[in-house]
Amino acid sequence: MQSINIWPQEPSIQGEKVKTGFIFEKTQDRRTIWYEIPIEFSSALSKWCDSYVLAALFEAMNTSADLVIHGAVSPSLIDNLREFQIIWNAWFPKLYSPVEIIPDNELERSMPKHSNQLLAFSGGLDSCYAAWKFTRSDNIHLPYSSLTGLIINGYEFPPKYEDTFNRAVDKARIILDSVGMKLIPITTNLRTINQFQDNAGGAFLASCLMLFQEEFVSGLISSSYPYSHLVLPYGSNPLTDRMMSSQTFSIIHGGAEATRIEKIAQIAEWPEAMQYMRVCLGREPSKRDNNCCRCEKCVRNILEFRALGFGLPPSFEKDINIWQIIKLKYSYYTQLGNSYEDILTAIDTNHIHAAWVLALKFTVIKNRARINLERISWLNSLLRKIKNRLRIRRDFNA
Amino acid sequence: MHNSRSISIWPEELFESKGMIQAGFTMENPNGERVPLWYRVPERYRRYLTKGCEPFVLASLFTAMRTKSDLVVHGEVSPIMLRNLEDFQAAWSLWRSDLYTRIDILADIERDQISPDNSKAISSFSGGVDSCFAVWRHGHKKAGRKNQDVGAGLMIHGYDIPIGRRETFTHAASKAEILLSSLGMEMINMEINLKQLKENFAHTGGTILASCLMLLQGGFTTGLIAGGVSYSDIYIPWGTNPITDPLLSSGVFSIIYDSLDVPRHIKVREIANWPEARQHLRVCLSEDRSKRDENCCKCEKCVRTILNFRALGSDLPPCFAHDVSLAQIFNLILQDVMFPKYYQAILEDARTRKIKGTWLIVLRIMLFLNGIKLAIISMLRSKRNQVRRLLASN
Numbered sequence: 010m011q012s013i014n015i016w017p018q019e020p021s022i023q024g025e026k027v028k029t030g031f032i033f034e035k036t037q038d039r040r041t042i043w044y045e046i047p048i049e050f051s052s053a054l055s056k057w058c059d060s061y062v063l064a065a066l067f068e069a070m071n072t073s074a075d076l077v078i079h080g081a082v083s084p085s086l087i088d089n090l091r092e093f094q095i096i097w098n099a100w101f102p103k104l105y106s107p108v109e110i111i112p113d114n115e116l117e118r119s120m121p122k123h124s125n126q127l128l129a130f131s132g133g134l135d136s137c138y139a140a141w142k143f144t145r146s147d148n149i150h151l152p153y154s155s156l157t158g159l160i161i162n163g164y165e166f167p168p169k170y171e172d173t174f175n176r177a178v179d180k181a182r183i184i185l186d187s188v189g190m191k192l193i194p195i196t197t198n199l200r201t202i203n204q205f206q207d208n209a210g211g212a213f214l215a216s217c218l219m220l221f222q223e224e225f226v227s228g229l230i231s232s233s234y235p236y237s238h239l240v241l242p243y244g245s246n247p248l249t250d251r252m253m254s255s256q257t258f259s260i261i262h263g264g265a266e267a268t269r270i271e272k273i274a275q276i277a278e279w280p281e282a283m284q285y286m287r288v289c290l291g292r293e294p295s296k297r298d299n300n301c302c303r304c305e306k307c308v309r310n311i312l313e314f315r316a317l318g319f320g321l322p323p324s325f326e327k328d329i330n331i332w333q334i335i336k337l338k339y340s341y342y343t344q345l346g347n348s349y350e351d352i353l354t355a356i357d358t359n360h361i362h363a364a365w366v367l368a369l370k371f372t373v374i375k376n377r378a379r380i381n382l383e384r385i386s387w388l389n390s391l392l393r394k395i396k397n398r399l400r401i402r403r404d405f406n407a
Numbered sequence: 408m409h410n411s412r413s414i415s416i417w418p419e420e421l422f423e424s425k426g427m428i429q430a431g432f433t434m435e436n437p438n439g440e441r442v443p444l445w446y447r448v449p450e451r452y453r454r455y456l457t458k459g460c461e462p463f464v465l466a467s468l469f470t471a472m473r474t475k476s477d478l479v480v481h482g483e484v485s486p487i488m489l490r491n492l493e494d495f496q497a498a499w500s501l502w503r504s505d506l507y508t509r510i511d512i513l514a515d516i517e518r519d520q521i522s523p524d525n526s527k528a529i530s531s532f533s534g535g536v537d538s539c540f541a542v543w544r545h546g547h548k549k550a551g552r553k554n555q556d557v558g559a560g561l562m563i564h565g566y567d568i569p570i571g572r573r574e575t576f577t578h579a580a581s582k583a584e585i586l587l588s589s590l591g592m593e594m595i596n597m598e599i600n601l602k603q604l605k606e607n608f609a610h611t612g613g614t615i616l617a618s619c620l621m622l623l624q625g626g627f628t629t630g631l632i633a634g635g636v637s638y639s640d641i642y643i644p645w646g647t648n649p650i651t652d653p654l655l656s657s658g659v660f661s662i663i664y665d666s667l668d669v670p671r672h673i674k675v676r677e678i679a680n681w682p683e684a685r686q687h688l689r690v691c692l693s694e695d696r697s698k699r700d701e702n703c704c705k706c707e708k709c710v711r712t713i714l715n716f717r718a719l720g721s722d723l724p725p726c727f728a729h730d731v732s733l734a735q736i737f738n739l740i741l742q743d744v745m746f747p748k749y750y751q752a753i754l755e756d757a758r759t760r761k762i763k764g765t766w767l768i769v770l771r772i773m774l775f776l777n778g779i780k781l782a783i784i785s786m787l788r789s790k791r792n793q794v795r796r797l798l799a800s801n
Binding site for chain 1: 493494509551667
């Protein structure tokens with residue numbers, strides 16, 4: 010069986026930044042994976058390789074290569090990752106197989122004396138809601154003394170878009186400042202080893218969070234989907250996220266108790282979030298520090314605000330028109346379809362009557378029909394063939 | 408507080424009677440009605456009984472969520488568990504928003520109990536395929552890094568066998584004792600009257616099991632719930648499941664939904680050579696609950712397990728008094744979309760082992776007919792739900 014070797018690198022200071030990481034070695038492939046953080050947070054960096062195990066795990070499972078770690082790893086993390094791998098193997102038997110994690114040294118870290126918690130914070134709705142929820146004083150039963158945000162460059166878009174990232178950091182900082190939270194910006198090239206990015210999303214976030222385990226006891230990942238519309242398999246989910254925990258650092262999947270509509274309803278009176286929230290998944294990564302007001306996600310968010318009877322929040326520069334609503338096309342029925350059904354329910358609950366509501370109902374019916382038709386595989390393949398034939402004829406005529 | 412109504416939990420003193428020690432609590436409902444709820448174990452396990460109220464919180468949780476009443480606990484509760492239960496409630500209140508709402512749990516003291524010196528686990532144990540496989544695997548250290556040092560199996564009277572059926576339970580427990588002692592494990596029998604709360608058992612199964620296991624947190628640090636499904640066919644919402652079961656853990660006692668990595672037909676394959684299991688396995692879900700100490704060889708679960716053994720090329724194990732006929736296979740009625748998967752696995756096992764027989768043809772016909780029926784039912788249900796939603800929105 011082939012193996013992947015992980016060689017941890019000593020942190021190096023580069024100006025006001027500290028760079029740490031590891032060398033990823035698989036047969037002829039040898040590359041440096043790095044994480045760069047501001048120097049003032051360098052004391053939080055862990056000497057353990059737990060974070061690197063999470064970073065390389067999906068690639069190892071995908072290529073059936075054992076992970077050989079030339080450093081210390083928490084045995085409790087290895088134990089949990091065993092179950093984690095079994096689950097992904099059960100979901101995608103052809104894509105992932107369980108591998109061995111073989112560290113030079115299996116050693117549990119000593120129990121930290123503090124209870125600081127880290128939150129993966131993109132500045133979007135889910136993470137804004139998590140920040141809002143976990144900093145409320147009326148939130149009982151939360152044994153955490155303080156919450157800090159972690160914003161990652163290299164997750165949604167490649168690390169080369171540094172200016173875009175810096176502008177996104179400025180916005181995130183204003184949002185978190187207003188609830189007394191600090192923000193740590195981190196840049197990483199971790200994506201270069203995770204090909205199946207959707208599935209590895211949770212492990213990516215957990216890897217970045219766990220890097221800071223010297224000063225934090227847990228890392229919180231905001232849920233994308235609520236329990237009511239749970240999506241399995243999905244990269245970050247309430248079942249497997251917690252299996253990326255060790256005895257001394259827990260990964261918590263938070264916020265699955267609320268749908269997007271409920272999240273908006275709860276944070277609608279938080280002015281900083283309304284001003285600087287960033288949800289865009291526009292085609293141009295360099296512009297994602299602003300909401301484009303054109304992509305499906307921007308349009309959906311604006312509709313969610315409308316469905317609750319709220320005006321256009323200042324984080325969206327311009328409103329959408331009926332034509333944009335009619336044109337909407339979404340692909341995954343179980344995921345996005347449920348969000349649109351939730352919007353329709355909120356519209357009914359709030360007794361909203363307008364032309365755009367009719368347009369939205371038309372769009373939902375249209376997409377529902379299209380997705381149902383796509384489920385009939387033979388019909389789908391027939392349509393594809395007809396489409397291809399027409400395209401060839403058109404090309405030929407041209 | 409979230410709600411204007413509340414349910415109070417008053418822990419009761421332990422008391423001994425006829426060699427059994429009784430722990431429990433009084434649940435005081437919003438209308439002032441007081442319901443005594445108890446757990447009884449043999450006197451020799453007194454030292455295992457916890458002083459914390461965590462088991463009582465778990466036992467009352469669904470009633471509180473259903474009646475929109477906050478839980479006021481007059482005792483100690485683990486703060487970690489209270490935090491976990493927020494997520495637990497969130498999940499269930501979204502899965503079944505028609506039945507359950509989130510409530511507050513207010514304890515007089517938020518404190519974890521002292522953990523026992525050992526790190527032993529206790530497994531819920533019914534004597535069926537899932538629980539037999541769980542204890543067998545841990546007992547033989549075949550779970551790799553997930554191995555638990557299982558010290559005992561917990562057999563609960565008042566769970567699948569009604570509390571009134573003492574003889575049935577005694578007979579079933581004697582079988583369980585043989586199974587567990589062959590692995591060097593103790594059998595602890597517990598009587599409960601928690602079903603008196605009359606909640607939907609398909610939802611409360613996990614909290615009842617966790618409540619009983621956690622009552623013994625003075626002697627164990629981990630409670631195993633033997634899973635009935637595997638990761639590839641997780642079924643939600645269901646009383647025990649891998650998403651919410653771990654959320655029933657406290658700071659010193661973990662609840663683990665065990666053996667999800669192994670589908671049922673492989674569990675049968677693994678325990679097929681365990682002589683005590685062949686003799687004393689108890690899988691029956693016969694409608695007559697007084698007869699569940701024996702396998703009826705007629706109910707769907709008995710038939711399925713017999714076919715599991717057949718597909719392995721194994722003789723009929725002695726725990727089944729008689730074999731199934733072709734007519735029994737043909738007449739099987741599968742109630743749920745999950746069931747055809749179990750039979751597909753049997754066919755797969757038979758194909759791998761090159762087993763031949765008329766019964767396999769009959770099984771395929773039965774699966775085909777049930778497949779059509781289930782597809783129609785599923786379509787009608789989906790249409791019914793659409794109409795309901797439409798009516799509700801208008």
